[in-house]
Amino acid sequence: xxxxxxxxxxxxxxxxxxxxxxxxxxxxxxxxxxxxxxxxxxxxxxxxxxxxxxxxxxxxxxxxxxxxxxxxxxxxxxxxxxxxxxxxxxxxxxxxxxxxxxxxxxxxxxxxxxxxxxxxxxxxxxxxxxxxxxxxxxxxxxxxxxxxxxxxxxxxxxxxxxxxxxxxxxxxxxxxxxxxxxxxxxxxxxxxxxxxxxxxxxxxxxxxxxxxxxxxxxxxxxxxxxxxxxxxxxxxxxxxxxxxxxxxxxxxxxxxxxxxxxxxxxxxxxxxxxxxxxxxxxxxxxxxxxxxxxxxxxxxxxxxxxxxxxxx
Numbered sequence: 001x002x003x004x005x006x007x008x009x010x011x012x013x014x015x016x017x018x019x020x021x022x023x024x025x026x027x028x029x030x031x032x033x034x035x036x037x038x039x040x041x042x043x044x045x046x047x048x049x050x051x052x053x054x055x056x057x058x059x060x061x062x063x064x065x066x067x068x069x070x071x072x073x074x075x076x077x078x079x080x081x082x083x084x085x086x087x088x089x090x091x092x093x094x095x096x097x098x099x100x101x102x103x104x105x106x107x108x109x110x111x112x113x114x115x116x117x118x119x120x121x122x123x124x125x126x127x128x129x130x131x132x133x134x135x136x137x138x139x140x141x142x143x144x145x146x147x148x149x150x151x152x153x154x155x156x157x158x159x160x161x162x163x164x165x166x167x168x169x170x171x172x173x174x175x176x177x178x179x180x181x182x183x184x185x186x187x188x189x190x191x192x193x194x195x196x197x198x199x200x201x202x203x204x205x206x207x208x209x210x211x212x213x214x215x216x217x218x219x220x221x222x223x224x225x226x227x228x229x230x231x232x233x234x235x236x237x238x239x240x241x242x243x244x245x246x247x248x249x250x251x252x253x254x255x256x257x258x259x260x261x262x263x264x265x266x267x268x269x270x271x272x273x274x275x276x277x278x279x280x281x282x283x284x285x286x287x288x289x290x291x292x293x294x295x296x297x298x299x300x301x302x303x304x305x306x307x308x309x310x311x312x
Contacts, residue, residue, distance in 0.1 A: 003044060003093040004030070009064070011088055015149040017071040018117060019083055020056070024064045026091055035059055037124035038101035038210070041067065042262050042270070044093040045086065051078040052268045054121040054186075054210075055097060056150070059128070065094070068149055070117040100269050100286050101210040103128060107182040110136040113168070113195055115187025119149055121210055122186060126157065136160065141168045141191070170198040183207045211267060211285035225281040225302035233312040234276055248298040248308075256312060266300035273298050278308035 005026035012020045025032060035055055044050045057066030071083045086092070103125050110129055114122045119140055129136040138157070141164040142148035154161045168191070174183070183204055185195040192209045199207045227244040233255065240251040249271055252259050261271040266284030275294050281304050284297035298310070 003095060006065070006092055006094045008086055008088055008090045008092065011086070014068060015151075016144075016147045018068055018147070018149045019071070020066055020068040020149070021082070021086065022057070022064050022066050023092070023094065032062060032065060033096045034062070035065075035097035036099055037103045037128050038121050039097040039099040040101075040121070040268075041065065041097055042095035042268065043067070045078075045081055046091065047081060047085075049078045049081055050262050051082075052263060054101075056120040056123045059124055065097075068117065068120050098269060101184075101186070101208065103184070104182055104206075104208070107180060107206065108135065109178055109181040110134060111173070111177050111181050111183045112136060112138040113170075113173070113183065113185040113187070113191070114138065114140045115168075115185075115191040116142050116147070117149065118185070118187030118191075118210075120186075122184065123150060123153070125184060126154075130157065138162065139164060139168055139173055141166070141187070170194055171202070174198050174204060175202045177202075177204060179203075181206065184209075186210045224304060226304065226306065229303040229305065230307045231303070232277075232307065232309045234309055235312055242303070248301060248310075252298060252310075252312065259312070261299055264299045266297050269297070271297055271299045274311035276309040276311050278303060279305040280308060 006023040007026045008021055009024050010022040014020045036059060040052050040054045042050060042052055053067040053069060055065055056068050057064065069079050069082050072079045101121055112122050112125060126138060138161045140148060140161065144165055145151065148163065151163065181204060183199055183206060185192050186209065189211065192211060196207060229242055231240045231242055231248055236255060238255050242248055242251055249261055262268045266286065269286045272295055275296050280296040281302040282292050282296060283300040286297060287295055
């Protein structure tokens with residue numbers, strides 16, 4: 001992965017426990033890569049912590065990026081560091097934007113559902129849909145209004161935005177949607193799981209979600225994972241033996257230390273690898289069913305066959 005230095009130029013408290021951070025290139029002569037709604041950045045702080053954050057600013061702004069971070073006391077330390085130590089003038093390293101949650105075009109109607117910090121990738125979608133004159137509606141839920149970010153910006157969209165404190169009435173919301181509606185949801189795992197289940201029950205099949213946390217390892221999608229198996233790296237000409245408790249990524253970076261990776265939890269998409277032979281077991285939150293036919297995230301994936309062959 002290529003990293004670029006960026007400077008924090010503004011930090012704003014946008015809700016209880018949520019801060020937004022505006023970034024510009026550290027080099028005044030450098031530019032920023034363009035991006036589309038749904039994109040995220042890998043961000044590496046000065047202490048080495050790397051996390052992925054959705055871009056929630058305006059894609060039409062060529063001069064800066066904006067991200068927002070929820071302070072999670074029980075998290076892995078990233079949000080604590082950003083909330084406690086990152087201030088205007090701080091420097092971080094960032095990747096170019098990558099989009100694993102793209103907004104599909106040409107739908108007759110868009111239903112947007114956000115929970116808590118899940119509003120971040122949805123905001124740019126709203127801007128794009130509104131500018132294009134598309135039909136859309138947002139249902140945004142949170143524990144309390146003061147814990148819901150960017151409600152001041154959302155107020156400009158009047159009755160196309162419904163704010164909810166407490167549980168969303170998903171059966172009603174989803175059953176009211178016309179055929180052809182594209183559903184986009186980001187937020188807590190329980191909310192996204194409920195949207196998927198309810199959408200299927202009412203016959204909506206154009207559903208897109210973005211997870212911030214990996215699914216449980218027990219949710220192996222392609223069979224029972226073996227405790228140990230072999231992985232052939234076809235291009236490298238090396239076969240690795242994977243033991244119980246070891247990830248494929250652990251073994252791969254011993255041989256290919258420059259192979260990209262970041263989250264090690266199946267959420268960022270960096271370590272995606274092409275599968276040439278064998279039956280992978282998927283535990284990521286990134287790949288579509290179609291992509292899983294020949295790709296896998298090696299940071300969390302396993303194998304249901306004694307041998308996997310990767311195009312590495």
